[in-house]
Amino acid sequence: MGAMNLFTEMRGLVIDSLNQMVAAGDLPADLDFAAVAVEPPRDAAHGDMATNAAMVLAKPAGKKPRDIAQTLAAHLQSDARIDSVDVAGPGFLNLRLSASLWQGVVANVLAQGTGFGRSTMGAGQRVNVEYVSANPTGPLHVGHTRGAVFGDALASLLDFAGFEVTREYYINDGGAQVDVLARSVYLRYLEAHGRSVEFADGTYPGDYLVPVGQALKEKVGEAYLDQPEEVWLVEIRDFSTDAMMALIRADLKALGVEMDRFFSEKSLYGTGLIEAAIETLRDKGLIYRGVLEPPKGKTPEDWEPREQTLFKSTEHGDDVDRPIQKSDGAWTYFAPDIAYHYDKVERGYDLLIDIFGADHGGYVKRMKAAVSALSGGRVPLDIKLTQLVKLWKNGEPFKMSKRAGNFVTLRDVVDQVGPGVTRFHMLTRKNDAPLDFDFDKVLEQSKENPVFYVQYAHARVQSVLRKAADAGIATDDATLKAADLSLLAHEAEQAVMRKLAEWPRLVEIAARGNEPHRIAFYLYDLASDFHALWNRGNDDASLRFLQEGDVATSQAKIALARAVAVVISAGLGILGVTPAEEMR
């Protein structure tokens, strides 16, 4: 069957040839071939694949690039998989592969199904992806939605690339904001008892707390009426955060996100875990008492120098040391975060990934410093920031929400356009680029809408399969795989096969950079090539997938279409989007 990834297979051939050249004395021994790459050429006219081997080896080998290229070309030429080799430009080798190799890709896809393209690059490595981690004080809004989609797709991508992935949500239920939540719910509780209340600044006025107040009334009756805060705060806080987490879990479920683990900040308190994490840092000489300088150019009005317990994060790349205890001795928010990440390190992950909103960018260096210090540099932490989402509707900015008051919720979005459209569109930009989300455009049925265009390609394949079944043609994968794929000789068909062959390579590139948006762009390109082939069928009937009276040719062409659908399904699966059977 051969390697799944044609590019790595061809790179292997190039390396073998280079080794033969070493053995023959054409190249010096002990050359490092790491920089040798086999890639798709920018221009298809150059061939199927190109290698830079001659250029990167010229200097270390002390030879001219074109001389190396000529000898290497002769070696490659003798391999049956290579149709032709030519030397171009400063020393590129352009390879043209035999048609059977591309046709084999189709058979490969059909044999492996949506497992085609799975990589082993992450084999044996455990990665923890932490995302969303919204405060448990209300429903998720659009910003959270982007983080949720990005984190979830990234987790799936890493899984596809062979990593063992944990999806995790850190619940900030230990800070002052959950006290505010409790007081807000208390007001709704009073309201449920017919009292008239006012929502002062520093409370959460959103309607979503009305049912929580009602539920609290049903649970405790009149017990908290006219009682001081000391009586009810702790209990209402627990009750309310539980209610909010139930709400958030339901929001995530509506989007199709399912976490492996929810980690409570509160669970760190009173257990010695924070103290243990800080002690670990203290043992490394990274904890001290000191006074921070005020930030230059932006001195707070009420600045007073105060002695605090500080983490020497500057020793691990941060700009200033960071306080872990307030002047009254209580932990800052950073301390439990350190403990939480310490816990992740102790759980033995090989790689940690955090997804933050862009407004938390200032937090990146200190978090990386903490993980670097806690793990002794063993565990890398990659932090991805998701930029703002700007909503549009009817051609103008949209920011109203029925339930939450001043922000648009995840539910507002998912209820209107569906989880699939939401997820795909959220990945049509790099994570660190701002994103426009237009409620009208994401539902538009045209080429300029990537969601539609990709789904349409999949639906067209399904349509072909249905029609083939009507015509009595067998289209199960086992039959298609055995079809005579040498009948797929047309350039437009070859183009689709070449694109399919890029899938395993693209998965690794996307996984290496933690960049799931590349999947979305690839799917658009693949769909585009498929649509182009389909359109050719309008003018040239011999390019249609169903050839009346010619079962063998039909099955070969259907095999290609089916392979496209399989790869689209695999890609959409990573993005968390269900492929469409038809476009109605």
Add this chain to the structure above:
RNA sequence: GCACCCAUAGCUCAGCUGGAUAGAGUGUCGCCCUCCGAAGGCGAAGGUCGUAGGUUCGAAUCCUACUGGGUGCGCCA
């Protein structure tokens, strides 16, 4: 003041951890189709990749300095 992110076609954006003549959609212009193989097709024009240096055989990509935009900057999370 400092740190981080960003700057690519008129517009919205890709650009595969340094490769060849920098791509797509949209818009503009020209031709074709009005067919359920349907929600258009083909082609053209359009770029000093923010500016100026540097590293390299080779830079949109890496380094430095600027310009312009966003985010953040002790006892909020």
